[in-house]
Amino acid sequence: MRLNLLSAVALTAAIAVSSVAAAADALPSWKDGKAKQAIVQFVKQVTTKGGSKFVPLAERIAVFDNDGTLWGEQPMYFQAAFVLDRVKALAPKYPEWKEKEPFKSALAGDLKGVAAGGEKGLLELVAATHADTTSEEFEKAVKDWLAAAKHPRFNRPYTDLVYQPMLELLAFLRANGFKTYIVSGGGVEFIRAFSEKVYGVPPEQVVGSSIKVKYELRDGKPVIARLPEIDFIDDKAGKPVGIQKFIGRRPLMAFGNSDGDFEMLEWTTSGPGPRFGLLVHHDDAVREWAYDRESHVGRLKRGLDEGPQRGWVIASMKSDWRRVFPFDK
Amino acid sequence: MRLNLLSAVALTAAIAVSSVAAAADALPSWKDGKAKQAIVQFVKQVTTKGGSKFVPLAERIAVFDNDGTLWGEQPMYFQAAFVLDRVKALAPKYPEWKEKEPFKSALAGDLKGVAAGGEKGLLELVAATHADTTSEEFEKAVKDWLAAAKHPRFNRPYTDLVYQPMLELLAFLRANGFKTYIVSGGGVEFIRAFSEKVYGVPPEQVVGSSIKVKYELRDGKPVIARLPEIDFIDDKAGKPVGIQKFIGRRPLMAFGNSDGDFEMLEWTTSGPGPRFGLLVHHDDAVREWAYDRESHVGRLKRGLDEGPQRGWVIASMKSDWRRVFPFDK
Numbered sequence: 001m002r003l004n005l006l007s008a009v010a011l012t013a014a015i016a017v018s019s020v021a022a023a024a025d026a027l028p029s030w031k032d033g034k035a036k037q038a039i040v041q042f043v044k045q046v047t048t049k050g051g052s053k054f055v056p057l058a059e060r061i062a063v064f065d066n067d068g069t070l071w072g073e074q075p076m077y078f079q080a081a082f083v084l085d086r087v088k089a090l091a092p093k094y095p096e097w098k099e100k101e102p103f104k105s106a107l108a109g110d111l112k113g114v115a116a117g118g119e120k121g122l123l124e125l126v127a128a129t130h131a132d133t134t135s136e137e138f139e140k141a142v143k144d145w146l147a148a149a150k151h152p153r154f155n156r157p158y159t160d161l162v163y164q165p166m167l168e169l170l171a172f173l174r175a176n177g178f179k180t181y182i183v184s185g186g187g188v189e190f191i192r193a194f195s196e197k198v199y200g201v202p203p204e205q206v207v208g209s210s211i212k213v214k215y216e217l218r219d220g221k222p223v224i225a226r227l228p229e230i231d232f233i234d235d236k237a238g239k240p241v242g243i244q245k246f247i248g249r250r251p252l253m254a255f256g257n258s259d260g261d262f263e264m265l266e267w268t269t270s271g272p273g274p275r276f277g278l279l280v281h282h283d284d285a286v287r288e289w290a291y292d293r294e295s296h297v298g299r300l301k302r303g304l305d306e307g308p309q310r311g312w313v314i315a316s317m318k319s320d321w322r323r324v325f326p327f328d329k
Numbered sequence: 330m331r332l333n334l335l336s337a338v339a340l341t342a343a344i345a346v347s348s349v350a351a352a353a354d355a356l357p358s359w360k361d362g363k364a365k366q367a368i369v370q371f372v373k374q375v376t377t378k379g380g381s382k383f384v385p386l387a388e389r390i391a392v393f394d395n396d397g398t399l400w401g402e403q404p405m406y407f408q409a410a411f412v413l414d415r416v417k418a419l420a421p422k423y424p425e426w427k428e429k430e431p432f433k434s435a436l437a438g439d440l441k442g443v444a445a446g447g448e449k450g451l452l453e454l455v456a457a458t459h460a461d462t463t464s465e466e467f468e469k470a471v472k473d474w475l476a477a478a479k480h481p482r483f484n485r486p487y488t489d490l491v492y493q494p495m496l497e498l499l500a501f502l503r504a505n506g507f508k509t510y511i512v513s514g515g516g517v518e519f520i521r522a523f524s525e526k527v528y529g530v531p532p533e534q535v536v537g538s539s540i541k542v543k544y545e546l547r548d549g550k551p552v553i554a555r556l557p558e559i560d561f562i563d564d565k566a567g568k569p570v571g572i573q574k575f576i577g578r579r580p581l582m583a584f585g586n587s588d589g590d591f592e593m594l595e596w597t598t599s600g601p602g603p604r605f606g607l608l609v610h611h612d613d614a615v616r617e618w619a620y621d622r623e624s625h626v627g628r629l630k631r632g633l634d635e636g637p638q639r640g641w642v643i644a645s646m647k648s649d650w651r652r653v654f655p656f657d658k
Contacts, residue, residue: 058531135573179533192577202387203577204508215569215592222596224573231574240544244464244553245560246575248521248532263544263551270551 026172029165029323035278035315039169042276046252047176053274057177061251063243063264064170066184066191066208068257068298069280070199072161074289075152076111077297079186082145084109086129094128103128127228130187131211135224142193156327159198163280164323166255170199173253181251183242184208185235185260189226207246209234239264257282258298265303265312277312279303284318287328355501358494358652364607364644368498371605375581376505382603386506390580392572392593393499395513395520395537397586397627398609399528401490403618404481405440406626408515411474413438415458423457432457456557459516460540464553471522485656488527492609493652495584499528502582510580512571513537514564514589518555536575538563568593581605587627594632594641606641608632613647616657 030036045053046060067073087097087106097103102121105113114121133141151158170180182201184191188208195201212227234242240263243251254261254268257280265277282298283290292300307314317324359365374382375389396402416426416435426432431450434442443450462470480487499509511530513520517537524530541556563571569592572580583590583597586609594606611627612619621629636643646653 058525061533188574188577196387204390204575206577210574213570213573215566215596222569222592222599224569237544240551240553241542244542245517245539246533248517248535267544267551 026175027165027168029168029321031320031322033320035313035320038276038313039172039278042253042274043173043176046274055252055274059249059252060173060176060178061181061247061249062173062178062253063181063183063207063247063251063255063268064166065256065258065261065264066182066186068282069255069261070162070166070170070182071158072151072288073298074291077186078151078158078161079190080111081149081158082142082190083125083129085145085149086141087125090128123230126211126230130190131226131228133226134218135189135213135226138189138226139193142190146194154325159194160327161325162198163321164326164328165321166280167199167326169255170201174200178253179205181247182206182208183234183239183264185233185238187211188234207234207242209238235260237263240267243267252276254278255280256303258300259302260298262302265307266310269310269312277307277310279307279312279314281314281316283316284321284324287324288317355504356494356497358497358650360649360651362649364642364649367605367642368501368607371582371603372502372505375603384581384603388578388581389502389505389507390510390576390578391502391507391582392510392512392536392576392580392584392597393495394585394587394590394593395511395515397611398584398590399491399495399499399511400487401480401617402627403620406515407480407487407490408519409440410478410487411471411519412454412458414474414478415470416454419457452559455540455559459519460555460557462555463547464518464542464555467518467555468522471519475523483654488523489656490654491527492650493655493657494650495609496528496655498584499530503529507582508534510534510536510576512563512568512593514562514567516540517563536563536571538567564589566592569596572596583607584609585632586611587629588631589627591631594636595639598639598641606636606639608636608641608643610643610645612645613650613653616653617646 027036045051046055048054064070067077071078084106087103091097091107097107102114102117102125106125114125130138146157146159149158150156151161154161173180180201182191182195182205186208188206188210191208192203192206195206196203210231212229212231214225214227216223216225232238232242239261243264250271251268253276254265255278256265269275269277279300281300282288282292291298292304304314356365374380375384377383393399396406400407413435416432420426420436426436431443431446431454435454443454459467475486475488478487479485480490483490502509509530511520511524511534515537517535517539520537521532521535524535525532539560541558541560543554543556545552545554561571568590572593579600580597582605583594584607585594598604598606608629610629611617611621620627621633633643
């Protein structure tokens with residue numbers, strides 16, 4: 001009996017050691033440095049049974065921004081590229097768009113012209129390209145677009161432009177009992193169309209901006225009809241609201257890249273007990289892009305200024321990531 | 330090698346047989362009858378690898394109404410009892426309520442008087458009892474109430490009035506890889522305060538009606554403030570909408586008890602592939618209550634008329650359930 005007990009202890013210790021080793025190996029695209037160490041150490045602490053910082057399985061929630069955190073967002077949000085392409089695809093049905101803003105600018109690929117129409121113009125574009133379909137039709141439209149469209153710089157499908165280190169991080173957290181959520185300013189149904197396949201995040205773990213929908217029968221067949229009206233904007237202070245609405249529990253870890261994620265990291269890391277916040281810093285113009293304080297897309301100023309004193313990790317794309325995209329060598 | 334392979338096959342077969350047996354035993358409070366058979370057979374079909382009706386893990390979503398399906402709803406919705414008690418608890422802070430409807434009626438426990446105030450009065454009650462708190466304060470208020478309040482007929486905590494057969498069903502489905510969701514007309518944060526402990530359903534798997542919330546800093550501390558404004562009503566045609574918003578995927582199985590669940594079952598069972606719908610019929614005045622077509626609470630008319638021809642199972646509380654509540658012998 002005594003010997004068996006000792007063997008069991010030795011075996012458990014061996015498993016524990018190998019599991020830490022496995023943890024380190026689970027993030028091969030993260031260079032050994034402060035960011036990777038902070039992630040691995042935090043996960044080890046909250047998953048060590050009997051440790052002072054142990055967190056039960058049910059409370060292991062990690063939230064990830066999407067644009068600029070899990071995939072690229074330059075030269076424009078990928079969903080904006082979808083909108084422009086969809087305006088072109090729908091244009092034959094709406095000949096009046098040729099002369100009518102914001103469609104005229106959208107058809108010309110003129111983002112400045114679109115922006116000149118302000119919020120009203122953007123809402124018209126969203127209504128025209130995201131509504132007037134059922135949920136199933138919209139899902140198909142997004143999937144068809146993702147299968148056909150190519151990113152202008154890399155000449156690859158947009159879903160190739162996901163960050164390899166973040167894919168590894170998602171898998172590492174799930175292997176440690178975390179539920180991984182996307183909490184994005186982007187459209188929830190746009191992201192759901194690819195999140196499971198690309199990130200391993202199922203539709204029910206995607207929180208995002210949304211338009212209103214309505215249940216109705218069409219020729220006796222039930223459908224979810226998408227309406228031309230904004231329901232919820234999941235950005236900035238809307239992110240903690242989205243987290244409360246959809247998850248109903250404060251996350252343990254939050255990952256973002258812009259000041260649109262500030263409140264999400266603030267809400268997450270101000271909870272009691274161990275909490276973790278990380279911002280991806282786009283400082284790699286060679287492999288990806290370099291932008292922060294002055295950028296229109298993914299502006300990161302307050303996070304850089306206040307993040308470190310709040311204990312948030314600033315991960316440098318240039319120095320912390322061995323690879324950026326899965327197709328990088 | 331050959332022998333080993335045969336042993337492995339024999340072992341697998343033994344596991345398969347014992348797992349079917351385990352399935353039958355997992356629902357001891359369901360009498361052997363059509364309802365139980367239909368449940369067990371459906372779950373067996375969708376979980377049998379290689380079978381024509383096999384459904385991958387990720388798509389195994391089961392949705393449950395709460396009031397009247399997972400716990401009682403007589404003599405009034407339990408959340409209504411919370412509202413009346415909370416009006417009494419808050420009344421000292423609002424002396425004007427003594428003379429002001431709907432509070433005057435609520436303080437007198439006069440539901441007819443409350444109802445006379447119509448929707449406007451109800452919204453005032455919801456605002457007074459559910460808003461003007463943070464999410465954490467509200468959760469505490471519900472938990473404190475559940476710990477103290479007693480059901481008038483059974484003189485037990487309301488959370489004792491959950492249905493034992495449905496607890497077994499939730500566990501049985503989860504053991505078979507299902508994600509179990511609550512989709513309720515009741516308040517989402519009210520249900521979240523006890524769903525994990527009582528049903529094993531975590532907060533992120535509760536969909537319900539909601540008021541608006543706002544993220545803000547109070548004395549530098551982030552809070553989710555609850556606002557006196559309805560955000561979403563998750564009832565009738567709102568249930569498929571809630572399912573789309575929060576889950577983003579059509580469920581495989583749906584369980585309800587009233588015509589408020591009709592559209593949820595319709596949406597669920599009109600999907601492609603195998604689908605399952607079940608309505609709990611309250612026909613047991615001795616152990617619980619008997620009500621259906623004419624009831625104000627939990628009215629069930631259309632479901633009884635159209636359910637069977639749609640292939641929905643009508644489960645009789647009286648004949649299909651061996652026990653109703655966990656405290657029944």
